[in-house]
Amino acid sequence: MYAALWQVLPGPWWVRLLIVLILLVAVLYGLFFYAFPWISEMVNPQEVTVE
């Protein structure tokens, strides 16, 4: 899967590496700012009961 992605990418190895790093940053940004907060809301919150 990841090997196939590497084959699809154009250019010499360092261009491919650059593309992979940019993709990685984009994926992490999407996860940290959108996906994970959304999942966090979905996870049934344990109500902090005091009474």
Added chain:
Amino acid sequence: MAGVLGELLITAGVLTLLYVGWQLWIGDLIFGVQRNAVGQDLSEQWEQEYAAPSSTAPPTATPSESPSAEAASPPVEPVIMPEAADGETFAVMRIPRFGADYAWQIAGGVTRARTLDPIGIGHYPGTPMPGDVGNFAVAAHRTTWGAPFNRIAELHVNDAIVVETEEGWYTYRFRTLEYVTPSEVEVLLPVPQVEGAPAGSRYITLTSCSPMYSMTERIVAYGVFESFTPRTSAPPAALTEGVPA
């Protein structure tokens, strides 16, 4: 084919670990920055709202009374706001010990779904509003969701806890910490932990979870009311003087 399956499983594992790392550290950093910025915006908005319509009236009204009375600063009777609705933001909490940019919103209610998770600090319904006689009690996360009360255990005696509303600044001074079981609701009484005592003084009570990343106990921080600073004055010295080491 087995190689692809293996890669998918590894990916799933990495994503799960990333989520855990986000929940414990990275998410708090992101939420913290975002929510403090929202609180600061709200504070600036109140400042501008006040400055805009009444910029002409107060300066002429106050000096006529007596210029020296301003310096002596007689205690101003605090404005008591009506209790906020569930999930309705009515104040911003400022604690210089936690940083000059610490500005978390306070909203009505203490449910996770409507106040503690999406907004920050929640006001226990039925307890007095800031500045009122009795116990202004609030709750917030100590970890996760930006962790407004993350550093609650680092408070020093006499540290300022300032509740800013559109009316002004309610300055409280931190007194002591207490650790209790979750069932000990007496911390919310008008005089904390004293059953049947008539409300006389003005307290603030901050509750959060303890130990960190656990819900087995509660950490409680108590403070006493010091002064109310209306919008007509400059922000209280408690906010500008900095914190002693």
